[in-house]
Amino acid sequence: MLSEVRVTMTRTEAVSRGAGSAPADDVTRVAVSTVIFSLRREPGSDCLSLVLPLVRRTRDPFASRWALPGGWLDTTESLDAAASRTLAETTGLAPSYLEQLYAFGAVDRSPTRVVSIVYWALVREDESRTAAPEHDEENVAWFDAATLPELAFDHNQIVDYALWRLRNKVGYTRIAHGLLPETFTLAELREVYEAILRRKLDPANFRRQVENSGTLIPTDRFRTGSHRPARLYRYNRDIEVAERGPLDAHH
């Protein structure tokens, strides 16, 4: 039915950032990348902003460009596991939330045929500080999500899509706690929403909304400091099950 054909294809060096032997030439390879979001308080301004880690490519194509952390899919691991693994290898992070974003497979997105299964993840602010201890400090850096440079491949587009998903999902799920420590004040939670949605929220209405949603458990502790002490809350982990669809796995 289909006969064997010869194809001439301009091919550059292998794609893998990091190690890996040269791959076979005639197959489409599967890569896994992750858009990792965290929050950082800018020293100058007093508001939080979304940041994400990028790795500098050390080889062609797009050598010296910044790219999403990722790697090749191993034959013996699931997609979710590959996302966690490559994420840990390149940045040393363990995400508090991880979800598949999309599979990108345009033929010209890389010189060789690569299908990228892209995940997106959230890491807590405190965790992202301790990350990348020995992981080439040089080649991993955090960027403000709003002002990214030109990235390798179609990664700018991918980040845009991940941002869109994050902004959507924060509206109808309670994933914001993936960016916060175990306990937090309502003001801190509101700041997270404001950073993601890029607009101010009414503190009074925000309080009632999250209180009525039943996803927060008040503790008896308070955050003291500047003014009137604010109650600390924890997330109710029993809720979030029903929010997701019938996809068993991914944690």
Added chain:
Amino acid sequence: MLSEVRVTMTRTEAVSRGAGSAPADDVTRVAVSTVIFSLRREPGSDCLSLVLPLVRRTRDPFASRWALPGGWLDTTESLDAAASRTLAETTGLAPSYLEQLYAFGAVDRSPTRVVSIVYWALVREDESRTAAPEHDEENVAWFDAATLPELAFDHNQIVDYALWRLRNKVGYTRIAHGLLPETFTLAELREVYEAILRRKLDPANFRRQVENSGTLIPTDRFRTGSHRPARLYRYNRDIEVAERGPLDAHH
């Protein structure tokens, strides 16, 4: 900068779903499958039900089981194109709506390592009738989505997820027109919603909701027949752009 090399792509004659020689053992291959929804009016009952086409497998694994239509990803086509192609090859259908669903890649979902990029699609009721003219009538059949047999691989799970997405998406987008002809009455549109959501909707409130959404354009024609003639509507195609995220392609 980029050096040109020659690559020999042994296209193991294969790929399309039925045929196929044994694949290489050490690579993970990429398949593309599609969950295709359409509507069928059951002869006995008077209400619409969701149906989808399945193909009977002719070889192991899961020989003689029913499976989602699909095939191997070709090296020279995008994921979207592969979904359209395999969908046409196996069922002869051209979908009125096509969207990527999810990438499934558990290691044990197939004896050999296969990552399936799954799409879901809608085809209009009338189109689904004329389908599969010469496409092995024997090995393609339509099933009620609610009462599927045990399918090959993890395809039952996949259909469940596709149904979940469809039911969600019908609530906040206007994809239902993908199951209807060019013009239709509000009652017909409501029936589509009822079939997808599996519950009755108030005709009066349904009318106002879709009218206020601005997605319908009334024509000056009417569907006559049983009782008082019902006005025919068309969909306003200018709207649906803003509904989707920043994913350029897939039409």
Added chain:
DNA sequence: CCAAAAGTGTTGGAGGTACACCCATGA
């Protein structure tokens, strides 16, 4: 006491549900 953030109350509008009610046709 004052500033500022924590937390509460109140109002009005938007949108959804339930349901009563007219309208127009085939039989």
Added chain:
DNA sequence: TCATGGGTGTACCTCCAACACTTTTGG
């Protein structure tokens, strides 16, 4: 004429945005 679905009006309820107001701390 009647039965049936097409189409309209309306009351009510819930949720949300706006904003006035009280409470509690640090300085």
